[in-house]
Amino acid sequence: MNLELSVSALRSGQALQISGSKSETNRLLLLQALYPQLLLENTSDSDDSEVMRKAIAGHDAVVDIHHAGTAMRFLTAYFAIQDQREVVLTGSSRMKERPIKILVDALRSLGADINYLEAEGFPPLKIKGKNLTNNKVSLAADVSSQYISALLLIAPRLEKGLNLTLEGRITSVPYINMTLGLLREIGVDATFDHNVIAIKPGPQHIAARTLTVESDWSSASYFYSIVALSAIGTKITLSSYRESSLQGDRALADIYQSLGVRTIFEDNRIVLHKQTSNVKLQTLDLNQTPDIAQTIAVTAFGLGIGCHLTGLHTLKIKETDRLVALQTELSKLGANVRVTDDGLTLAASSSITPYVKIATYSDHRMAMAFAPLALKVPLLIGDAEVVSKSYPNFWNDLQSIGFEILPDAKG
Template identity: 70%
Template sequence: MLFTLHKSTLLETLPNIVITGSKSESNRLLLLQALYPELKIENVSNSDDSEVMQKALASTSNLIDVSHAGTAMRFLTAFFATQEGREIVITGSTRMKERPIQVLVEALNALGADISYLENEGCPPLQIKGKSLTNDKVTLKANVSSQYISALLLIAPKLKNGLELTLEGEITSVPYINMTLNLLNQIGVKTTFENNIITVHPLEKLNQQQQVLTVESDWSSVSYFYSIVALSPVGTKINLSYYKKDSLQGDSVLASIYTDFGVITTFNENSITLLKATESQLRSIDCQLQNAPDIAQTIAVTCFGLGLSCHLTGLHTLKIKETDRLVALKTELEKLGARVDITNEALQLYASAQIKDSVSIATYHDHRMAMAFAPLALKTNLHIEDAMVVSKSYPAFWDDLKSIGFKISE
């Protein structure tokens, strides 16, 4: 479905926006709930990815299809590897069958799992024969996707001897690893993370006081409102719930990064207020995003909309997302009139004074492409192809944009 976003101006009085629970936190807790059924979760994400997780974990079928949900593919591979006596095939979309999973499969097999490839070596679909995993030591390269690491950590407390995971080299996306460990700690699992070695102790069952957890709202989703405020006149203010200052989510670094765009974040009791306090005083933005790669698209589009240049690094994991996000960003920004250079881990956007009108943005089955480009409707008319792809992480996105003044037609 193609949406046309007509050049818009925000309403003078903006409503409070309530954003669904973090997809990252929700999917981790859903897996832990499957391992510890006494766990209760509040404010679970209503994203497609979290719904895929819930349906797969509740399914009795021997065929699990996760479609485009990469997090679900990785977490569920680890989960089903531990389900003794159960045999399943896990598959996904055409793109999912191209996304590598060999690092995780090899690690699980080293722990004693029985996982094999049904089509291309190193990629889904996988055949998994659930077993009791008795080995407790494994080593991974530290620069792999943090989801591989988190998948192993989440099943670790249910392994007979727990897990000692050694990471070799410089670690990617440390906040996401810390999020996983923090959630494990909240349900009573003892962990340590020292000198690139993570230890997770076994836990048979939860204590009474650790049986209810509330998911914080999603920081990746709020990034688009940071972009909207940055692209708006000085004085624009918007309130969003439910957020906290001591967030577990790596993308909470937005609050710091967007000060370069003149956007100030105020933390309230359970919400944040974004205020466009000044115009950006910089002509170029430089960000190392190794720990928060999912906000790269948002930042690049914000810079383009403001006529700024930017140099974004630490983006090597974007090559294996729903699409190759670096190539997709370059292609779509250049349609709008930008000049962009990319490498395997970086993006350089050059300042551009003009934005082409009524350009059609391809989304490549990638929710973040649709949402990252939408704020440009404050500057120009544009079309978003396959617009409902946003349901993967933020089903109410277009409705929320309409509520603050965006003019959108199908």
Template identity: 65%
Template sequence: MNLLVQTSQLDLNEQIAITGSKSETNRLLLLQALFPNITLANTSNSDDSEVMQKALVGNDEIVDIHHAGTAMRFLTAYFAVNEGREVVLTGSQRMTERPIKVLVEALLQLGAQITYEKEEGYPPIRIKGQKITASKVSIPANVSSQYISALLLIAPKLENGIELTLVGEITSVPYIKMTLALLNEIGVETNFEGNTITVKPLTTNPKQQTLTVESDWSSASYYFSLVALAETATVSLTSYKESSLQGDSALVELYKEMGVTSHFEGNKLTLTKQENFDYKDIRFDLNNTPDIAQTIVVTCLGLGIGCHLTGLHTLKIKETDRLEALRIELTKLGANISVTNDSLTLVATNNINREVRIDTYNDHRMAMAFAPLGLKVPIIINNADVVSKSYPDFWDDLKKIGFFMVNKWSFT
């Protein structure tokens, strides 16, 4: 599906309900599989979470998680400690190009049995679940926080827990703290001091409880962008907490520099466009929040301001090489953009090319990050249904706030 996205309505005023965080949901689904007396509410309806849940409750020897990177990392650890179960964990063509070696080597340190079916360091992998008694392990901390979270999530089921040493600069610390906070919620004792994380084993099942997943802040980022790019706007989102476990809640502070104010009341977050805002070029270190880089740079292009974003090294191993994808697609729109292995620089311009086709590279965030530009110029989003990976209702929700969309192959 290729969508023409545009709107002539620049005065937005609407309330949107966004389902639970994919990041929280996938962590809690794994914990629920380990401790079945946990009940979950407001879980994500994303493809990634559905794939994760299906894998956890199924009995297939071959487990195909398609494009779901989080599921690949978390399930690698889960199946390693699932005694008596043998699986081959695989995914899409892109997934077989995304490295898994760092996590596999950490699990091998603990005594897991994992082998590569094809190329060393990459899926598919064969995992023979067994009891693990070792507890001390080290892992490079600057590659992906999901490797770290995968180990932490299985730790309560290990006989001696885990003492995890993080080597080097730590990436995406908020996601690690989210994992630890969710462990704490079910009664697991944890400690994060310096570069060492300790998780104690849970010797008795946690009490019967229902955990409610907060709505997804990454999905909220596109509304921050919409409000910033509109002439006037008020958009309310539910259900959000001012004290969030999700690192992307940093949007509240970051988008102040792009003219968006945030107000919390109960579980509702209201975004408002500031009048007569003095826009300036921005510089952000997104080491803790790399998933919102695409949204921010597109917002800057639409506002006619420049930006320099750093801390983006993990974007090269996502659903696509997001830095290169941004460079190609923003250049189509007339942007002067340069990227390195861990940074992005956009030069301010007031000219945006019209009627451009945006390729999405099987990456949900490419589709959603570029959609708000429909407030400025008509664009076509190729393979628009890729948004189902994290936010299946995205296009329907944009229609609610006045966007016009039609399935279209070209502008002619």
């Protein structure tokens, strides 16, 4: 499905309820599987979370997680400790190109029985669940934090807990802290001192409790972009968000301040308010928040300013190579973009080519990050249904604030 997007008048003052954080939901779904007394509210309605639910609840011999990278990492660890269960964990053709050797090696060092069925170091995996008795492991810290979180989430169920040493510069610390925060919230003893994370064996049972998942800050990023590209005075209200959020992408509130958007926290909501057009060049290290890089780059282009974004080496192993994809699609719109293995540099520009068709590369964030540019010029989004991976209601929410969205007549 291809869509044509345009905006004649944005409806300022609209309020939207954003689905629960995919990152929090997927962590809590795994913890709920380990501790069934845990009840969850406001969970994500994303494809990725639905894949997690189905995989955990089912008893299939083959589990296909399609494009869900988080599910692949978390479920690899989860199935490794499911004693007496044997599973083949597979995914899409792109998933079979995404490395998982670092996590598999770590789990094997703990005693896991995992084998590759095709290319060495990549899914699909054959996992024979067993009781893991080792508790010490070292891991390169400059890779996807999902490898680290996968180990942390199963740690309470390991016989001796887990002592994890991180080697090198640590990537995406907020996501690691999110995992540790959720573990502590259910009563697990977890410490993070310098480069060592220690988790004691968790309780066998916890008291019944309900946890409410905070709405997704990554999903909020697209509305930050919309407000930044709108007229002074524009406001959009989003629910439900906490000022003391566990999510690393809460950094949006600070980053977009310099792009003219003020964030007002009130009553479990955030109000995004465009206050000035006096915006400045962005030089940002997004090592801790790589998922918002695409949104920021497109916002800067829409505002006609340059930006230099670094700390993005993990984007090369996402649903697509996001750095190359950004360069390709922004260039089609008239941007001057240079990418390296670690970052992106965008030159300031004064015009945007209209009616460009944005390829999305089976990547939800490509579709959603480029959509706000419809405030500046009409544009086309290819394979628009890809947003269901993290935000199924995205196009409906855009329509509710004034975006005109039509099927692309040219297909």
